[in-house]
Amino acid sequence: MSSAVAFYPALALAALGAILDLRYKRLPNWLCGALAVAAGAGLAFAEGVGLLPWAVLHAAIALIIGMALFALGAIGGGDAKFYTAAALSIPANSLAAPMALLGYTSVSGLVLLIIMMAWRRIRNPAGSRSLRKGAAVPYGVAIAAGLWLAILVQPALTDDPKMDFGRGDLLPDSMKTTPSPKNGAAGED
Numbered sequence: 039m040s041s042a043v044a045f046y047p048a049l050a051l052a053a054l055g056a057i058l059d060l061r062y063k064r065l066p067n068w069l070c071g072a073l074a075v076a077a078g079a080g081l082a083f084a085e086g087v088g089l090l091p092w093a094v095l096h097a098a099i100a101l102i103i104g105m106a107l108f109a110l111g112a113i114g115g116g117d118a119k120f121y122t123a124a125a126l127s128i129p130a131n132s133l134a135a136p137m138a139l140l141g142y143t144s145v146s147g148l149v150l151l152i153i154m155m156a157w158r159r160i161r162n163p164a165g166s167r168s169l170r171k172g173a174a175v176p177y178g179v180a181i182a183a184g185l186w187l188a189i190l191v192q193p194a195l196t197d198d199p200k201m202d203f204g205r206g207d208l209l210p211d212s213m214k215t216t217p218s219p220k221n222g223a224a225g226e227d
Contacts, residue, residue: 041084045189047076048127052182055120059178065116070123077127085129092129096136100125117177124185138192143184150180 051073059065074097081093104118121143128139154175 044083056182059176073123089129096130142187146183147180
């Protein structure tokens with residue numbers, strides 16, 4: 039099985055989570071569980087079981103921080119569980135990989151928030167108070183976008199082999215980076 043195919047179920051479940059969160063403002067437990075299984079299985083099929091302990095470490099840290107944020111009322115419990123499940127596809131064998139998922143998710147969340155604020159302003163230009171009162175942000179959309187970007191885009195942006203756990207083949211050749219030869223052309227002595 040190619041590593042590209044190994045991550046398709048996790049990516050599809052993340053997209054489903056984004057749709058459900060947009061429509062119903064919920065990320066059901068069955069979906070978080072299915073994403074966790076698909077993400078871990080995808081990593082195991084793509085890279086073998088050697089990176090699974092690192093992915094579990096990443097997920098455990100994500101769950102602890104996510105539940106703390108949930109207890110503070112900063113995010114929903116479904117968001118914490120959904121991010122934790124997504125984290126199982128990104129091993130923490132280097133700090134760069136989990137930070138890529140967190141960074142892409144954060145930027146996606148900011149873009150989502152700006153879009154929601156603009157939409158609310160367009161729909162009610164006179165008295166809208168932005169997103170202060172009663173507006174739930176479907177952060178599952180940002181988590182799904184962060185996972186897609188971390189799996190599909192990040193390996194193409196870096197030459198760091200720790201960032202490409204077999205995922206570089208998900209992109210077309212035109213988007214892949216190739217290391218440039220140092221001190222002259224390849225093959226020169």
